[in-house]
Structures are given as structure tokens and as C-alpha cells.
Amino acid sequence: MKKSINYFKKTFQNKNHNQAFVVISTQRSGTTFLAQLLNSHPNIHMGKELFKTDKNLLNVDNDNYRYSDKGTSVKKHLDSYYAKYGQTYQAVGFTVMYLQLQQNPDILTYIKENNIPCIYLERRNQLKTVISRLKARETGIYHTTDTVEADQSSSIDTELLLKELKILDETILQLGTITEDLSTLTITYESLQLEQNKTLESVQRFLSLPIVTHLNTTLQKTNSDDLASSITNYDEVKALLQTTPFKRYLSMDQKRELIGEKGGAWSEETHMELHANNFNAGLAKFIIEKIQPKNSLEFGSGLGFLSRHIVDNSPIKEAYCIEPNEIKGLYSQEGFPKLLSVNIFDNTLPSCLDRTFDLVFSIEVAEHIEREKHDTLFDFLVGHANNWIVFSGARVGQGGHGHIAERPQEEWKEEFVMRGMVYQAQLTEDIRAACDKKNINHRQNLMIFKKPKVSLIKKIITKLFS
Numbered sequence: 001m002k003k004s005i006n007y008f009k010k011t012f013q014n015k016n017h018n019q020a021f022v023v024i025s026t027q028r029s030g031t032t033f034l035a036q037l038l039n040s041h042p043n044i045h046m047g048k049e050l051f052k053t054d055k056n057l058l059n060v061d062n063d064n065y066r067y068s069d070k071g072t073s074v075k076k077h078l079d080s081y082y083a084k085y086g087q088t089y090q091a092v093g094f095t096v097m098y099l100q101l102q103q104n105p106d107i108l109t110y111i112k113e114n115n116i117p118c119i120y121l122e123r124r125n126q127l128k129t130v131i132s133r134l135k136a137r138e139t140g141i142y143h144t145t146d147t148v149e150a151d152q153s154s155s156i157d158t159e160l161l162l163k164e165l166k167i168l169d170e171t172i173l174q175l176g177t178i179t180e181d182l183s184t185l186t187i188t189y190e191s192l193q194l195e196q197n198k199t200l201e202s203v204q205r206f207l208s209l210p211i212v213t214h215l216n217t218t219l220q221k222t223n224s225d226d227l228a229s230s231i232t233n234y235d236e237v238k239a240l241l242q243t244t245p246f247k248r249y250l251s252m253d254q255k256r257e258l259i260g261e262k263g264g265a266w267s268e269e270t271h272m273e274l275h276a277n278n279f280n281a282g283l284a285k286f287i288i289e290k291i292q293p294k295n296s297l298e299f300g301s302g303l304g305f306l307s308r309h310i311v312d313n314s315p316i317k318e319a320y321c322i323e324p325n326e327i328k329g330l331y332s333q334e335g336f337p338k339l340l341s342v343n344i345f346d347n348t349l350p351s352c353l354d355r356t357f358d359l360v361f362s363i364e365v366a367e368h369i370e371r372e373k374h375d376t377l378f379d380f381l382v383g384h385a386n387n388w389i390v391f392s393g394a395r396v397g398q399g400g401h402g403h404i405a406e407r408p409q410e411e412w413k414e415e416f417v418m419r420g421m422v423y424q425a426q427l428t429e430d431i432r433a434a435c436d437k438k439n440i441n442h443r444q445n446l447m448i449f450k451k452p453k454v455s456l457i458k459k460i461i462t463k464l465f466s
Contacts, residue, residue: 018086018089018090018091018092019090019091019092019117019207019208019209020082020086020091020092020093020114020116020117021091021092021093021116021117021118021119021207022093022094022095022096022111022116022117022118022119023035023046023093023094023095023096023118023119023120023121024095024096024097024098024101024118024119024120024121024175024178024179024184025095025097025098025120025121025122026097026098026099026122026123026129026168026171026172026175027097027099027133028123028129028130028132028133029121029122029123029129029189030121030123030189030192031048031049031095031097031121032048033189033192033217034046034095034119034121034192035048035095036216036217036218037192037196037200037215037216037217038093038200038203038215040215040216040217041091041204041209041212041215042212043089043090043091043209043210043212044089044090044091044092044093044207044209045085045088045089045091045092045093046093046094046095047081047085047092047093047094047095048094048095049094049095049096049097049100050077050078050081050094050095050096051096051097051100051103051104051107052097052100073106074104074106074107074109074110075106075110078107078110081094090209091207091209093119098171098174098175098178101178108178111182112181112182115183116183117182117183117184117185117206117207118179118182118183118184118185119184119185119186119187119203119206120175120179120184120185120186120187120438121187121188121189122172122175122186122187122188122189123188123189123190124188124189124190125190125249126165126168126169126172126246126249127165127227127241127246127249127250128227128249129168130161130164130165130168131156131161131227131230131231133164134156134157134160134161134164135154135156135230138154153229153230153231153232154230154231154232155231155232155233156231156233156237158233158236158237158240161237161240162240162241162244162246165244165246169246179438180281180436180437180438181436181437182437182438183437183438183440184437184438184440185202185203185206185438185440186278186438187199187202187203195261195401197213197214198399198400198401200215201213201399202399202400205397205398205399206440227250238250261401261402262402262404263368263369263370263402263403263404263405264324264368264369264402265323265324265325265343265368266302266325266368266401266402267325267327278305278439279305279306279309280306280435280436280439280442281309281436282434282435282436282439283306283363283431283434283435283436283439283442283446284306284309284310284313285434286430286431286434286435287310287359287361287390288310288313288314290427290430290431291359291388291390291448292314293310293314293316293357293358293359293387293388294316294317294358295316295317295318295319295357295358295359296310296316296318296319296320296357296358296359296360296361297319297320297321297322297353297357297359297360297361297384298319298320298321298322298337298360298361298362298363299322299344299360299361299362299365299377299380299381300322300323300362300363300364300365300366300368301321301322301323301329301337301339302323302327302329303327303329303330304321304327304329304330304331304337304339305329305330306361306363307319307321307336307337308329308330308331308337310337311332311336311337316336317336318336319336319337319338320336320337320338320340320352320353320357321337321338321339321340322339322340322342322344323339323340323341324341324342324343325341326339326341327339327341340352340353344376344377344380345373345376345377353384355384356383356384356385356386357384357385357386357387358386358387358388359385359387359388359389359390360381360382360384360385360388360389360390361388361389361390361391362381362390362391362392363390363391363392363442363446364392364393364394364400364441364442364445365393366391366393366394366405366407366412367393367394367398367400367403367404367405367406367407368402368403368404368405369404369405370404370405371404371405374405374415378415378416378419379419381416382416382419382420382421382451385421385451386451387450387451388448388449388450388451389416389421389448389449389450389451390431390446390447390448391412391416391446391447391448391449392441392442392445392446392447393406393407393409393412393445394406394407394441394445395407395408395409395444395445396408398441398445409445409447412445412447413447416447416449417449420451420452421449421450421451422449422450422451422452423447423448423449424448424449424450427448428446428447428448431446431448432444432446
């Protein structure tokens with residue numbers, strides 16, 4: 001492996017050279033669609049599935065550059081691939097499926113040893129993934145162009161459908177485990193359809209590329225978004241799924257507008273669509289073990305994953321969370337974490353907030369709030385903290401759904417320092433390092449501040465002259 005690492009240090013880890021990357025996904029999740037879009041970028045070469053087993057050959061002149069295990073190691077194959085395209089393109093990548101990672105464990109070893117950034121492409125509506133697979137097997141049509149007629153209605157074997165859904169559900173869980181310790185950008189098939197330009201811009205930023213807008217592809221969808229029109233026995237399928245955990249997929253409408261695109265609060269649906277798998281276990285563990293809060297207040301808590309984990313895994317006594325909209329999430333009706341559905345800019349605050357907290361934290365929220373409201377926001381955060389503040393805000397150019405007020409990190413930092421908080425440089429470095437590798441923005445944006453202790457004499461003097 002030493003030779004491989006040295007190759008990468010020379011060719012891909014030098015800032016004057018190119019960027020290697022990998023797209024990880026499952027079949028029928030939009031990988032070919034994404035590959036064509038990325039290949040339309042003049043600085044990207046996307047090699048599709050190098051380890052697809054239906055062609056057992058090795059041919060450097062083939063665009064797919066397929067792998068053969070006959071006398072060729074994974075390391076040599078990938079070194080050869082990156083050597084071929086790495087001198088021409090600024091970013092060189094390929095697609096690998098979960099099954100291929102299982103069949104060739106050396107692929108994952110190569111990715112980890114060379115610290116190759118990964119783009120995890122998932123399709124949230126797994127029902128449409130499975131139906132797409134079943135129909136492709138039946139018709140033999142896996143991809144279409146603008147010259148091919150698509151979307152022919154067909155009947156679905158319900159027993160096979162349920163079996164495939166269970167297998168895919170387990171596969172997604174296993175994929176999540178695999179990608180936990182990789183440097184990963186997660187995007188969805190749905191976001192490629194709904195917010196294609198924004199999603200592709202986030203990919204280009206992740207790869208440190210100049211932004212090219214309006215990347216294109218000749219592919220068309222092979223199936224309609226409307227399942228009822230593309231499945232002849234849709235009523236039978238619907239009746240079966242209504243009795244299973246997979247019924248949630250029936251209500252997913254890919255063409256719906258996600259709330260919060262222009263800034264402001266998100267709906268529960270938006271949180272589920274964009275950040276359902278964004279929980280940062282490393283961040284939660286750091287807060288529990290290093291900060292050890294006695295009580296906490298989280299501003300912009302989303303579905304409540306972070307506060308829920310802290311409550312369940314620490315002796316914390318109270319944990320309040322703020323979201324402007326009613327969200328079911330993982331909140332508790334009787335105990336904690338307790339959701340407070342209030343707007344700090346408009347509403348009178350509930351009496352439970354007439355106090356300060358040992359820990360106040362807000363993770364990637366402030367950039368969704370109008371710039372003119374930031375003074376009120378930071379007065380609120382600092383005013384409710386009596387010890388620690390953990391904060392992260394989007395840096396300029398980061399991009400994201402509803403980012404309307406990205407700011408330089410020094411500006412975010414100054415908002416707390418000017419209000420009397422003390423920046424904790426070493427702890428900030430430590431908490432960033434503790435974050436899961438997939439949470440790339442947390443690893444760059446998180447900061448920790450501490451409120452200085454007021455001396456007893458100062459307290460007495462303040463009381464005498466107040």
C-alpha cells in the first residue's frame with residue numbers, strides 16, 4: 001500500500017495537482033444520471049462503474065475502465081486509472097456500488113488509505129428504487145435518451161417487491177456504517193431532480209472546482225414519478241405497503257417544493273428530505289464527554305437527533321430545543337428533550353426560557369436567518385448561556401438549501417467575542433477533529449466559547465451599586 005499512498009501524495013494530495021473522488025451508491029439510485037452531469041464539466045472525468053462485473057476485462061481505452069481480478073490488484077488498477085486521467089482533468093472519479101465494495105474489500109481500503117473524498121448518492125424513496133429495478137429487469141431498459149420511448153406501465157410482483165424493499169433497507173443501513181469514517185458529501189437523487197444546479201454546485205465546491213452552471217445530460221427518466229400511472233396493479237401494491245413500515249414511501253411526491261428554500265424555518269418534511277441522515281455522532285460524544293452539560297438549550301434543533309442523543313447518553317437533567325414550527329421529530333411530550341415551538345424574533349418567550357443554561361448550542365442555523373436579525377439572534381444565544389456555547393455557521397461560498405446569510409468565520413466568531421464570550425481555540429480544534437468525517441461542514445465551522453466567571457467581589461459591587 002505504501003506505493004499507492006506515495007502516488008496519491010504526489011498526484012492528488014498536492015494543492016497544485018488534481019482531486020480524486022469516488023461516488024458510492026446502490027443500483028437504480030441515479031448514478032448514471034449524476035455521472036453524465038459531472039462528465040459535462042470540462043474539469044471532471046467520471047469513470048462510472050469501474051468494478052461492474054458484467055464485463056470481466058481491463059481496457060484503459062474503455063471509458064468505463066472495467067476491472068478484472070485476473071492478475072491485477074485493486075491498487076494497481078486504480079493507480080493506473082488515476083494515472084491515465086489525472087494528468088488531464090482537475091477531478092477524477094468513479095462510481096462504486098455497495099455490492100462491489102462487499103465483493104472487493106480492497107476498494108474501501110484504497111479509499112481510506114488514500115483519504116479519498118466520497119460523494120454518497122442516495123435515493124430517499126426506496127420504493128421507487130426497487131420498482132425501477134424490477135421494471136428494468138422486465139423490460140431490459142435501464143437507461144433512456146431523448147430518442148427512446150420510456151415509461152411503459154407494467155405489473156409488479158408484490159411478494160418480490162416486499163422482499164427487495166427489506167434487502168435495500170438493510171443495505172442502506174450498512175452503507176451508512178461504511179461511510180461514517182469517510183470524508184463524505186451526501187446528496188440525494190431527489191435533490192438532483194428538484195434542485196439540480198444547487199446540488200451540483202455543492203459537489204463542485206466539495207471537489208474544490210470552479211463552479212460551472214447548467215451541467216447537462218441526455219438521459220431521461222425511465223419511469224413516471226406517478227406510481228399509480230406506471231404500475232397496473234398499483235392498488236394491490238398500495239394495500240400491501242399500508243401494513244408495513246414502507247408505507248411512508250407512498251406519500252413521497254418528488255415534485256413537491258421543499259419549504260425553506262428562500263431562508264427561514266424548515267418544515268419537518270424538509271428536514272427529513274435533506275438531513276435525515278446527517279446526525280454527527282462524534283459531535284454528540286464530544287459534548288457529552290468534554291462539555292458535560294448539566295442542562296442545555298439548542299437553537300434550531302431540526303428533528304432533535306443531537307439533543308435526543310445527549311439526553312439518552314448523559315446525566316443531563318434538562319434539555320430544551322427551539323424550532324419555529326411544530327415538529328414531531330424525536331422530542332419528548334413529558335420529559336426531555338422538550339421542543340419549544342417559538343419564534344424568538346416575534347413571539348413572547350415562554351417562562352422556561354427566563355433563565356440561563358450551562359450549554360447553548362446552534363449548529364448550521366444562523367445562515368438561514370436574515371442578516372438584519374443576527375444582532376437579536378446572538379443577543380439571545382449569549383444572553384441564555386452561563387457557561388458554554390457551541391456554534392457553527394455556514395462560511396461564505398458553502399452553499400445549501402435556504403442559505404441567505406453566509407458569513408466569514410471571523411465574523412461569526414466576533415459576534416460572540418464582542419458580547420463577552422471567550423473563544424476556546426484548542427477546544428475548537430478538538431471538537432472539529434471529533435466530528436464524523438461525513439459532516440464536512442461541522443469539521444470546518446464549529447467553534448466553542450466560554451463565558452468568563454464573574455468574581456465574588458465584582459458581584460458584590462454590582463449588587464451594591466445597582
